[in-house]
Amino acid sequence: MGMFKGTRLAAVAAVLAGLLGGAATAQAADPLKVGFVYVGPVGDLGWSYQHDVGRKALEAHFGDKIKTAYVEDVAEGADAERVIAQFGQQGYDLVFTTSFGFMNPTLKVAKKFPKTKFEHATGYKTADNLGIYDARFHEGRAVIGTIAGHMTKTNVIGYIGSFPIPEVVRGINAVTLAARKVNPNVQVKVIWVNSWYDPGKEREAAETLIAQGADIITQHTDSPAAVQVAEEKGVWAFGQASDMAKFGPKRLLTSIIDDWSGYYISRVQAVMDGKWKAETTWGGFKAGMVKLGALNPAIPADVQKAAMDVKTGIEGGTLDPFAGPIKDQDGKERVKAGAALTDKDLLSMDWYVEGVQGKLPK
Template sequence: MTLKSGLVLAAILTLPTSVLADDPMKVGFVYVGPIGDHGWSYQHDQGRLALEDHFGEKVATTYVENVSEGADAERTIRRLAQAGNDIIFTTSFGFMNPTLRVAKEYPDITFLHATGYKRDENLGTYLSVTYEGRYATGVAAGLVTETDTLGYIASFPIPEVIRDINAVYLGAKEVNPDIELKVIWVNTWFDPAKEADAANALMDQGADVIVQHTDSPAPLIAADKRGAWGVGQASDMRGFGGDAHLLSVVNNWGPYYIDTVQSVMDGTWEPADYWGGMSEGTVEVVGLSERLSAEQQEKVNSVIDALTNDEFHPFTGPLKDQSGELRVPAGVSMTNEELAGMDWYVEGMTATLSK
């Protein structure tokens, strides 16, 4: 060994371990709302934090919150790609086409889009099977309502939301044949004032249980003020609802994010459509109110157990739509592909489906 090469080797050996180690895998996240919404975006960010906790210095994450769906989303996703992120998770339905366009420009980056259906060689999709938790919600709501009227605050008329509305109605109908589910479309994911107004409007129409597909705890707080019931969305909202809190349907993204990043690290990742439900722990029903009777709690928990153990599929026929047309034959369960395109209300729903 020459003196020069020996000095170089000695210099390398004295470098900090962090310099010698491989660069961390850079992972970016795009959120439609603020991480303080205590709902959808908050829970995705909890998944990001779980990812950091699991991998430590092996990953470096970043996120952009409050990203509008459309041109703003495309600019944001492209900036994350240009910044050298190895994986980019985009977490709202309206990010689907922007994610696809940017993915085509950066074939060496892995993209994952939540709740969408368009995939490519470097683009996969993922969602939580929230309709399972919504079915359990419907059962609980059908048991506690005194007016036989439930209210649903709906964000946008996309299949994910329509599935969940139907699931709540089917669950409630199982235990209460006189149930009616009223729906107000607010065309936003996060707007506390608008969400509270919708909750109050539904209660004015007789609803004494408020379910939401929006992300702030405002509807739950409004329900508590008026002595009604409310349901937590995406995260555990029992801390906001007081006596109103019936239960929360929680999205647990950490395991999925950890498994996905690990597969990219291992070189085994392939584009796929991931549906994670209660059996995978991606969806959880938590905080069932102790105000329910022992018999009511037993009924709800039995439904939760059946869903968790894959003993029951909420969308199993016979199922008809509002017009009476048979959509799902007896004994047949809808496939993920069919559920991904759901654009109809089930028979018995009196609400008008927004287009």
């Protein structure tokens, strides 16, 4: 369990300021208190690490006007509720809870602490003092799917899944649709590890997928273990959440990078300006919340161009990763030509597209 960083210091500073300059000065000097709750360790080098990069960007931007704290490695469930409530009890102004399984605990705590503002990442439940935010990672997956479709020799792409929630299913489908658009023979094999961060299980899943013929590994889990396996075995891989190039200097094709810094800065500024309200934010390439790492020079020039064309098309609104026609894996048409899935469809996605092998766990 991570530490509340500097909260005691903040309390001491406030007392000293009161003694030295009267209550009014203390009031003016009180920093805005911003808390973060992470599902993994900040050293996961993926999801939680990137949120912590965002927290550090806040500190760099606002300096002593804010005081931040985080708790890492928080289990989804009762544990999370206790940790989130601690921030409320300690009078935090704004609290970011950064995993899907924190949704119900955050909602419960938000009701108990109406003066604290809460924001939950990747969920769908809101309240007057609870907003939600997420990034359109599937946009990045349409780009990596395009690269994978061109680069695979075995026509098997391996995908390491965390939990079968809509966000993860959407990513698997985005990769599959994009890959099959350029190479209709592609099949995607999924192994579920039922964890966001478990380097041992992620490594094992990557090795199993390679044994099953995958020559490209992609993931919706948070450690660089799969990238390291790809480097060792001489297959291709994509990084997740942060730039994982150093873990696969030869074999990493690119990474989908989550960039939360601008979002966090804008939300803290909104609190300072008295303009914060519970909002729903879902930004992608255009909003700068999803970025791509450098493309591996091993990717042929025409494939790099094809990938960038997809990215540019998504940014400009001329290409929708979920435009029809789309069939599910049973061959049933889910989206007609000329139509596309809505955000509501995407946020509740619970079916595989044609080309994904195996049944989706319920």
